[in-house]
Amino acid sequence: MSKTNAAPAPASRQQATRAVFLAKGALAGGVLATGVLWLGGRTGRAAQAPSRAQDERIFNFALGLEYLQAGFYAHAVEQGALSGELLEFAKTVGEQEREHVAYLRDRLGTAAREEPELDFGDLGADADRFARAAFVLEESGVAAYIGQGANLTVEAVRAAAPIVAVEARHAAWISDLVGRVPAPRAADAAGTAAQVQAALEAAGFTYPG
């Protein structure tokens, strides 16, 4: 796995509050964080040479995340604990994640992993828990795609880019809903597969491995 900079989405130990934005953090953190990814060398340290086979592995990893997202949002809507904009988020974004699942399955063809059995425990039982979990989920998705960017072939980059942009929009929306700055950094951080899985587990998810 390529070594990448910085941690991905914060784990659930960070309490999301309903307070309006943290003014200092938004500006200070943004500017300072920019240098890291870009000054770390052009091709990155130990970024793995792209190949079709590797694209497949990476897309299946991404597909796992999309299954998790699609499944969680559908589950949460069923639980009936959501209302207002949070419900709208779960419904609309859930639908989009299902489209992402279809898109990645289509690209992977017979190599696509099967839909896993998922158990969300009580993560969707109430609005606050849902929102915090969804935040980690979306931020993990963004970090994961960025983390794998250098390992993809050009064709895979072209295929992945439309999803990546939309995941970032999702992340911005849910950030707003949990009272966080929708765009906290000038350049988003990358996450390795291991980091992403750890963040998900800390939030109470099990990445379908």
Next chain:
Amino acid sequence: MGEPAKTPEVIIPTLERVDRDGALLEALDAAVGRTRAEFLRRAAMGSAALLGALAAPATAAGAPPGKKRDTAILNYGLAFEYLQAGFYTEAEQLGTIREMSQEQALWARTLGAHERAHVRILKKVLGRSAVGKPSFNYRGVTEDPDHFTQTAVAMEDLTVALLLGQAPRISDRGIRAALFSLLTVEARHAAWARHIIGVRPIGPALDRPKTLQGVDRVVRSTHFIVSRPRTSRSASPRFTG
């Protein structure tokens, strides 16, 4: 300034109208070829046509893959980051941001800081190959909070489309990957801006490139272009944003 009478609808400028010194045209030309550049400059900034055209996979126009094309594309990106940074900076300087609510002002200032950071990042990567800071005319849009915000939505979407279309054309995969981390931020900006103006923060499930067919051209009759100083390569421009 020769502006038409105000209508209830916000008139979002075309790139051509803000491109005071032709810097955007030059950058676009080098990256995507003159014909496409001309088209792109005339389409309304927020229009589906422009977004589709920007995001669409490149044709044979422009240089073959390699460092020269990478440079052209990154300079194209830099020109757009200058466009955005200047937009937010001007609104700050004119006091327009001060007129906004606390929440909206935070949004505007954060995005301005990010865009200025993006300028610095791209300049650093490009080194001596970086284009100089262009001169833009924002057509009064930076003077009014509502016009400003609506135009910002268009501009952020534009930058997302641009990065989507161009990132795959970069031959250096480290840079290609790093552009992902700017792409996601611009997409966050766009979603945040929409939330600010009270519309749903997301669009379609996939920011998919469209074809150039069936486009809708909005041609503005007047634009203001000043001939560009030739010193851009030798001097390191001081960015005062």
